[in-house]
Amino acid sequence: MTPAGRRILDAAGGLFYREGINAVGVALVSDTAGVTKKTLYDRFGSKDELVVHYLRRRHENWWAHLDERLAAAAAPRTLALMDAYLSHPELDVARGCAFINAAAELPPGHAGWRVIREHKEAVRARLAELIAEDAPGADAGDLAEHVFLLLEGAIAHRGIDGGDARVHKAHDLVARLLREAAPR
Amino acid sequence: MTPAGRRILDAAGGLFYREGINAVGVALVSDTAGVTKKTLYDRFGSKDELVVHYLRRRHENWWAHLDERLAAAAAPRTLALMDAYLSHPELDVARGCAFINAAAELPPGHAGWRVIREHKEAVRARLAELIAEDAPGADAGDLAEHVFLLLEGAIAHRGIDGGDARVHKAHDLVARLLREAAPR
DNA sequence: CCTGAGGTATACCGATCGGTATACATTCCA
DNA sequence: TGGAATGTATACCGATCGGTATACCTCAGG
Numbered sequence: 001m002t003p004a005g006r007r008i009l010d011a012a013g014g015l016f017y018r019e020g021i022n023a024v025g026v027a028l029v030s031d032t033a034g035v036t037k038k039t040l041y042d043r044f045g046s047k048d049e050l051v052v053h054y055l056r057r058r059h060e061n062w063w064a065h066l067d068e069r070l071a072a073a074a075a076p077r078t079l080a081l082m083d084a085y086l087s088h089p090e091l092d093v094a095r096g097c098a099f100i101n102a103a104a105e106l107p108p109g110h111a112g113w114r115v116i117r118e119h120k121e122a123v124r125a126r127l128a129e130l131i132a133e134d135a136p137g138a139d140a141g142d143l144a145e146h147v148f149l150l151l152e153g154a155i156a157h158r159g160i161d162g163g164d165a166r167v168h169k170a171h172d173l174v175a176r177l178l179r180e181a182a183p184r
Numbered sequence: 185m186t187p188a189g190r191r192i193l194d195a196a197g198g199l200f201y202r203e204g205i206n207a208v209g210v211a212l213v214s215d216t217a218g219v220t221k222k223t224l225y226d227r228f229g230s231k232d233e234l235v236v237h238y239l240r241r242r243h244e245n246w247w248a249h250l251d252e253r254l255a256a257a258a259a260p261r262t263l264a265l266m267d268a269y270l271s272h273p274e275l276d277v278a279r280g281c282a283f284i285n286a287a288a289e290l291p292p293g294h295a296g297w298r299v300i301r302e303h304k305e306a307v308r309a310r311l312a313e314l315i316a317e318d319a320p321g322a323d324a325g326d327l328a329e330h331v332f333l334l335l336e337g338a339i340a341h342r343g344i345d346g347g348d349a350r351v352h353k354a355h356d357l358v359a360r361l362l363r364e365a366a367p368r
Numbered sequence: 369c370c371t372g373a374g375g376t377a378t379a380c381c382g383a384t385c386g387g388t389a390t391a392c393a394t395t396c397c398a
Numbered sequence: 399t400g401g402a403a404t405g406t407a408t409a410c411c412g413a414t415c416g417g418t419a420t421a422c423c424t425c426a427g428g
Contacts, residue, residue, distance in 0.1 A: 025385060027384085038388085041386095041387070046387080
């Protein structure tokens, strides 16, 4: 990735997330990156491709943050995953989940859909692993789906409520579920 | 509301929901409604106003459907609310929740935000009433928030998964929560 | 009777959309 | 040393955006 390419992705990352994908034109992205539109098209070919790169990078950054937090966390690490959503520096409390937002904007068949689905499935799978670790006796798949739904509901409402209250609430509910599933 | 106004709202309802608000121009709405752009602007003044009317009507239609289903339902009616999401004729399995989608597209300060927040709060409040009815002993507020998060997570993922599986899963989880909260 | 509300039809506005073309620098490496 | 590769700067393309203007039709009610 060339330096200009990186600056374009930086600009696109902020703008697509904060303003919405359809509301941001390629000219605004290139201007914000301090780059010509030609450079943007030389690197990414089309806006649709740029959107796919934006989503991929968003997932990679989030995943790196999650790994870092999990490595430093004590049990139960399921709760550390919930906390990672609160500490993720790219998450704007007024905009919620970038992937849910993108799903609301992208037309059917857009290549970004695959990135969105893979991201959500990766989170769900990681959750199942952590739950198997925190509540060895329980039905990890069932509990993982339960926790995943709580998490997604809370994250989706971050943008609507404009606050973290529901994420904290989900955190507490998950803590209780874990206690019930694996009483020490 | 004049006949042309109603047809405009019908067209806008389908288009804004299925294609997204920013992806649909006023000309497409008026053409689909079989109406002139002038008529659209005479009735609604601006696209932003039309969007607010769209969201309000969406809420009213959903609420009427919910009331109808609840009136015909046996206990536990909390589950009837979950079922209403599956039977709502305006819900497209590939597009999820119209309000969550709109929240992803509307700029901050848009008048539609108020409609979105009021809609979600109305659902949460109705849920609390039903839970108080289904599980009289339990902490209705706490359980309502739990169920609400499960519901929102499932609805938000309807559009992403392209299916009802998570809504059914949430339904089953809620059924179990109710059983635990009010053992007969 | 005639006025005003609700319409249609059509043309237009400036701005912005995604995307392309042309011409000219810089830098690095074979 | 001499091309690719990576850039900048600028102008342009047709299409569409939200919104307005003008002219005319129809029909119900005081």
